[in-house]
Amino acid sequence: MRKVFAPALIVACVALSADARAEDLPADAGAEDLAADTGAEDLPGGQCLECHLSTGDGVAELWQDDVHARAGIGCETCHGGDPVQADSELAKRRGTGYQGELSPREITSSCGGCHSDVEYMKVRKPLLPVDQLEKYWTSEHGKLLVKGETRVAQCASCHGAHGVREVNDAKSPVYAPNIPAMCAQCHADADYMSDFDIETNQYDEYTQSVHGKALLEKNDVRGAPACNDCHGNHGAAPPSIDAITNICGACHSYNAELFLGSPLAPAFKEKSLADCVACHGKHFITHTRDEWEGDKPGATCRKCHEKGEEGSELALYFTETFGSVRQSFEEIEALLTEAEMQGMDVTEGEDYVEAARQGLMQARTLIHSFSKPVMEEKLIEISENQAAALEEGFAALQALKDRRRGLAISTLLLLLLTIIVAIKIRTLPPIE
Amino acid sequence: MSTSPENPDRALLAWAKDRYPIGKFVEWAKHKTVPIGPGAFWYYFGGISLFLFLIQVGTGILLMFYYKGSADTAFESVRFISAKVPFGWLVRSVHAWSANLMIFSVFIHMFSVFFMRAYRKPRELTWLSGIVLLALLLGFGFSGYLLPWNELAFFATKVGTDIVGVIPVIGEPIMYVLRGGEEVTGSTLPRFFALHVALFPALLTVFIAGHLFFIQMQGIHEPDAWKAHPEQRKTMPFFPHFFMRELLLWLITLNILAVLAVFFPAELGIEADPFSPAPAGIKPEWYFLSTFEFLKYMPAHVGPLEGEEFGLLLISFGFLLWCLVPWIDRGRHPRITKIVMVAGVLILVFLSTLTYLGHVA
Incomplete structure (x- = not known):
């Protein structure tokens, strides 16, 4: 499991050992002194960081942005060892609890050692839940890990190992818009998933879905769901019916x-x-269309209802009614546009159209009641608003005619007055 | 004159004559004349401007019956005027169109006075008061444009007051006072409303009175050629000859206004939202377009000055020269007169070109 092994085997854990845990709060003077001694920009890590900066393995660089490093947690918290020793042999000597690379199982224990500890977390990150590990063991990933399958996702697979960032950090792999691609690293890999008997087209379907477009194209972080919103994150599993x-x-x-x-x-x-x-549908959820109903072959309702059945008749009622409402909108829009193009104020008509459109949107939601009387009530409201909009449109056009008639009359009167004044000018005594 | 009850009109006149020097006024009016020369037609634009101003006052008062000058209510009140008040649309459209026609007419009046060299002694103060009147009318236009509180007006006001803020030293305080804060907000609207319906009308009334007083005192400018050839001098009585012709033009102007109001009624657009981004293509009213466009062509920096500061400095200098024209061209040196006239033509071409470029941009 390359996605899991690569970062996972690096992550630290001596979680179950209370001695190895970062007991001190971030403001701890000892941690600051250690950072100052190592010259590693106040980040904890001691001599471990000094050496890893020179090896170029990238671990030390990732550590610069890690939330744990910023919280004053040092390498020894997960990996054991003696961070004060500059000599690698001494730092990893027997008795220091040095563990080196952690196995997937050890990773969950290491992370869970702190993150499941209510007393420990409530003074450091009180708003963070502490049930991640508990949920993880209920997930398909956790269940398989217990059975010995190490190719499943564990903490570091999703959060990263040494570059762990806050969930709302846009650079974090678990920031909402990054989640689908992160899950897809494994779940869209047909070779990787071949032993698990799971489809690998979810990501492709999701990216074309209304949810995927909203999240990935419109960046609707708060509104659109990513994989974890339906499947759960730490307790990830296919939802039951x-x-x-x-x-x-x-x-x-x-x-x-x-x-x-x-x-x-x-x-x-x-x-x-x-x-x-x-x-x-599931991952490939698209915008609904009125044509989905009806009794034609291929219509959604025809999946279960034969033509002529009660359900099919209701579907036909929905589709025909909505078609009629849509057609009325076109006529109203044409009328209001005509009036507006000629300079008439049709705002009130547009307000009625908006109310009718809202009504149509609600009517589409009311389909889920699968009840004709409920729908009829809403349709009456829509048609009343449409009728009012039409009335506004016709009134605007009539007012336009009245204005022009008034203009013609006033022009005639002004012309008459102009002629009278012109005649008067002609009858004035000649200028000397 | 009879004061018998059978002739009440004359009785009233006699009553007034007993108390006021009406006879002197009538005598003065009878002898008031207007020169008839090659540019006589342009004399009418002063009167047309006055007529349009009176329409502005009348329609403005009617609009005030319904207009509510706060950010929460302004847009809806204008919408109500346009949609619900009987003939509200007409009053609002006439108000908007007559404002534009009035400024256009005043520009024609100013340039006709300029090209007829009517600014020369003894009419220096008439010229200056006229320029103040134009500035006040531009202020009327600028303040009135914001009052419907729609999106276009909101952002145009923001751009306009930004330009004011560029003026060195005094710009920012003026901008702050105009806006009622750092930005154009709901606090700006009552200020513009107060300027539009209180301060500017008061000042305008004073300056119109002064302008007319100067004209009545000194009479209408006569062509320069008449000084050398008095035999060419030809005038017409103001009452009724000139007045009737002016009345004829007023009627035509009124009809033009009615046609514009019916076929191109004032639009309202969408309500201003201070938190929304500025829509593309924000432009000021046509009479500010040349300034707006001119500042757009300024480089980022000119020496130690910002480009816009430099542009405003140039405009201010040009405006100052325009005010001083009566003292620059006193009619003593034909060469200076020629330079001033050519400059006038260039200014007219310059303003027209920039206005056109601003319009099509």
């Missing part, structure tokens, strides 16, 4: 609520259909 509505519902809460209250929820459960995924 029962969990899917809850997972999608974490963001799409109203859709989930409507679906769970609809007649389709028990029917899906009975047929072991994966709720949201059954219609929307």
Whole structure:
């Protein structure tokens, strides 16, 4: 497991040994003195850092930006050894607890030694959860590691080893937009995954999905989900069918609520259909379109409903109604644009159009109730707003006609006055 | 004159005559004349400017019935005027168009006075008061442009006040006072409103009165050629001959205003949002375009000065020379007169070209 081995075997761990843990808080004078002695820009690492800077193995360079280094945690915390000794033999001598490169299993123990310790973490990083290791053992990665499979991801596989950064640091591999590519390092590698019987097209599909585009192209860090938002991060596992509505519902809460209250929820459960995924897909989730419904072959609803069935009829109602609403929008837009192009204020009409569009958006969400009466109620609201917008458009055009008629009348009056004044000028006594 | 109840008009006149020197005014009006020369047509633009100003006052008062001069309410109140108030759209459009036509008319008036050399002794103060009036009208335009509180106006005001801030020493304090802070914000709007409806109208009234007083005292400028050839002198009575012709032009102007207001009503755009980025292509009103464009062509630095500072220095120097024209060209040296006239033509071409370039940019 090259992705795992490379960084993982370097990471430190003497985690289970309380003596080896960084007991001192970052402001500890001893750590600062040590850094000053080694001349390593106040970073902990002592003589280890001095030597590794000269070997060019990159470890010391990565250490410069590591959150642990900044927190005053030295190499010996994970690797053991004596950082005061300049001589490598003395530094690694028996009795110093020197461990060198850590195995994947040792890495989880090393990281977990501190990160699972409530007392230890609450004075250093009180907002950081301490259940990562616990969750990890419930993940597919953790379960396989317990069975002896070392090619699975552990802490350093995702967070890195000596260059660990904060999760919200854009350079961190676990910063939201970096996560899909990070997971894909293993999960999109067909050779690497061949022994695990897992598909490797998730990343390709995700990048083309509405979620992938939002996160990777629009950088919607707060809104769009990365792999871990659905699968979990430390407890990463494929979601069970029962969990899917809850997972999608974490963001799409109203859709989930409507679906769970609809007649389709028990029917899906009975047929072991994966709720949201059954219609929307998994990684390749695209924008929904009204054409998805209907009773034509290939339509989403036709996956389960034959033409003429009640479900198919409802789907046909949805698609035809939405088509009609969309067509009305086109007519209204044309009317309002015509009035606006001629200088009329149609803001109020546009407000009604906006309200109707909001209504249509809500109506599309209401599909998840799979209820005709619920939809009809919303459609009445939409049509009322559309009618009001049309009325505004026609009123604007009528007002335009009235203005021009008024202009014609006033022009005639002004012309008449002009003629009267001109005649008056002609009748004035001649200029001497 | 009869004061009998059967003739109330005359009775009223007689009543007034008993108390006020109306007779003297009537006599003065009867004898007031206007020269008829080759440039006589241009005399009418002073009156047209005055007529448009009166329209501004009338429509401005009507707009104030509904306008609410704060950042939270300004845009909606203008929208309400345009969409809901009966003939509100007409009043607002006429106000906007007559402002533009008035500034255009004042420019024509100023350049016609310049090319007819009517600025010479004894009309130096008439010339200066006219320039102050133009500056005040530009101030009216600048302050009024922000009042609808739409996006274009907001950013144009930001650019305009930025330019003010470039003036060495006094620029930044003036900019701060105009904006009501470091930036154009909701605090800026009430200040511009106050300038637009209180300070500028008061100053304008004083200067218009002074300008008209000077004209009435000294009469309208007559062509220079008449001094050498008095036999060519030809005038028409102000009342009713000139006045009726002026009235004819006012009617035509009014009709032009109505056509513009109906076919090109004032737009409102979208509401200003101080936190949104400036849209592309922000430009000031056409009468500031030449200055705006001129400053754009300035290099980054000229000696120790910033390019914009240097540009404003040039404009200020040019403006000062323009104010001093009556003392530069006193009519004693034909060569100086020729230079001044050529400079006038070049300035006109320069302003027109820059305005055009600014428009198409």
